[in-house]
Amino acid sequence: MSGRTLLEVTGLRVGFATEDGLLQAVDGVDFGLHAGEVLAIVGESGSGKSVTAQTVLGLTRSPGARIEGSVRLGGEELLGASDEVLRKVRGERVGMVFQDPMTSFNPVYRLGAQVAEAIRAHRPRTSKDEARERAVELFAAVGIPDPERRVGSYPHEFSGGMRQRAMIAMALALEPEVLIADEPTTALDVTVQAQILDLLAGLNRERGLATLLITHDFGVVAEVADRVAVMYAGRVVEEGDLEQIFYDPQHPYTWGLLGSTVRLDRERPRRLPQISGAPPKLVALPEGCAFRPRCPHAFGACIEMPDLRARLSEAPDHRDRCWLAPEAKRQRRRVEGRIGLEAPR
């Protein structure tokens, strides 16, 4: 799983000018996406996970946005790139899948025609018939039954799950190296979600498609990801592989998220472990560690923001932003025998 780095994000900062002042949505994010892996960015609303994904694709560019840092795709810098370069990158080198496929398709054109159009826009020498053939192949590849006929359907004629498959087909049309999927299953029923997750895992396995998966759901992460970056208030607070994040989590926020996730596979606790309070307002972030006001383990040092770095000598690729000593973390994250932030009242 240690392929070459396809996508490298360093020191990414994204701020938006608002009436209430500068809203720092992303505040120094670093990560690398390697060939053939699924990297999940996990966080709650306002964590900056979607803004990070959109900025990678140049979709947050606007007069009111202040974007700093570096986003390199295969060594090429994208942050300062021209709109024309970005247009080529989107689709050809990076495919995109969003939460709601209904708003991603034009409702008045047939789905197959939209996929074919996307192909011909980037590859003008492709004939209409070739492009249509390719759309049929893609529909078949993402598991849409009767693809010959279904390329002639309109978006509203598809169920939510089938629309999301069509969206994935469109994202794959130009054989990108990287797929960015922003909450791809959040709007779907759980039985349909399972099918789409299987499809994404299969694409990763069979085509080696490197995937950046944005999600709030640790269940989804456990099913398909190889590595995880946990975001809070615009920063990555912990990064590691699946084993590290789920079985040896270092940041109290990760403990809290894991603890408050409902587990159907375990006996139900009398009370759900919870994180008290609410995420901070991004226009008025607390000094130091942004999680400090909600953290029962906060102490004097937390008034300063710790760097994202490895704190366990045995795991150099497991990085976090918490001042607590690893030994203290191991003792404190156990709540009623499980990982959690604090004992439920």
Place this chain on the structure above:
Amino acid sequence: MSPGGEHLLEVTDLVKHFPVRRGILIDREVDRVRAVDGISFAIEPGRTLGLVGESGSGKSTACRAVLQLPGPTSGSVRFEGAEIAGLSRRRMRPLRRRMQMIFQDPQASLNPRKRVGRIVGDPLRRLGAASGAEQRRLVEAMLERVGLDPGHRRRYPHELSGGQRQRVGIARALILEPQLVVADEPVSALDVSIQAQIVNLLDDLQDELGLTYLFVAHDIGVVRHVADRIAVMKEGRIVEQGDADQICERPADPYTKELIAAVPIPDPRQAHARRRS
């Protein structure tokens, strides 16, 4: 169950069909959408029934039919032993305060132009039950009870976080001291860490106030956590119902099995083991 029996709410053969009409001058009914197609369940006082289903299963329609918003096409809804299906609005009115609803999206269900104190106090005001000073005291006490600050009275919904707004929705539902609370996806629009807070709050309030819940959600994990019994809905019918743990641990119906198997396990070792099996 006989009238005055042990159930607070007893629903029998509940049906809600919506006519599909076509026609230019004369509307003809050409088809019917059988949103709820003959469901029966009952809830004991102080207990929680979880109604689980995916989109289009009819669970939200069933809730509204139970509360006569509007009433069912046919079937019986008995509240404290008395039939309420088909009651006129006038005869429903005194019962309304005893059955209240909590909605999914507190953003959409709270009037953005009213302050929190007004939103929570409106049901009291409409009833004319208490003096102004008394109303204010009750509202402040209720805000504290749902974990808000009495000072939140003066805020507008948009000034609050999603979790705080849902607390306002709960305060509004409870201000008239209902016996039955119908909660339609009350946590599904909230972040995970906030979901746990609201679920725990609903648990506490049930213990303190002896509330009876009809808890409707698509997430069977959340439903198992809050419910004593679970009914699983699919295409307008209940395919299986029973003790919450039993349904989750030993589901009998194939659809329930599929629903449970589809829930992702937030534990990679187990998730991978399950995928291989």
